Amino acid sequence: MAERASESEMQVLSALWDESPQTAADLAETVGTANGWTLATVKTLLARLVQKGAVTAEAEGRRYRYRPAVDRADAVGDESQRFVDRLFGGRVSPLIAHLAEREALSDTDIAEIEALLRRLKS
Amino acid sequence: MAERASESEMQVLSALWDESPQTAADLAETVGTANGWTLATVKTLLARLVQKGAVTAEAEGRRYRYRPAVDRADAVGDESQRFVDRLFGGRVSPLIAHLAEREALSDTDIAEIEALLRRLKS
DNA sequence: GCCGATTGACTACATCTGTAGTCGTATTGC
């Protein structure tokens, strides 16, 4: 259970991590419109997430309320690991270096990361 | 051209970034065995990479020597951006936080990241 | 010069993914 979610599915799952439960219509409005998906598409993604065991559907009257069934930290951690393995041979600093070069790091990001590192070293 | 490489394709491309040119047989021996792929599979991945314009094939006698045709920094940067967008809403520090929590950061990583940040701030 | 090994070209095929559409039913506004 809890097979990997595809990229699109991950967007939906992400929205559920941010707020849950949500209905298909809710998600269509937020994630759907953000990605240019119709309600039908969002429903399909939800169905697949449920089938993969990444999301649970709880009946509320005639409709369902969806909730994440996997832990965000776990899922995100797994993905991150795969990602750094795949592109950086498991090394994290080259990733940071790339993000920095691409100016993908805001001042806030930098400050936050520094704070994190301080905590890590203590 | 230069469409996105799939995960498996990326492994091959990555090997070419590390060393090039290489033949299909070379790659099968390294990336192939590392992933449990046969020579045939590696050849397919190479063909797809060439078709996508991510790798060039230069004939050397009866065989080809493959070289990356896309810049590593560019490709990796794009992937990284997509990745942080997808899982962290574009914010980098949560990614670092997760990696840190998973103890995926070595002391060396931390030191390197700090050095990077110092450079960024100057 | 012949034979086995090598190599690219082409083909195969199940599954996953992205992106919906249809349909029957239940619900709700009037």
Place this chain on the structure above:
DNA sequence: GCAATACGACTACAGATGTAGTCAATCGGC
């Protein structure tokens, strides 16, 4: 009560992906 609508179940379908196999040509060793 009936019509419009909302909802889930099921179906559709092309393209991407993972994973290889076949085949014909060729090269290298004997």
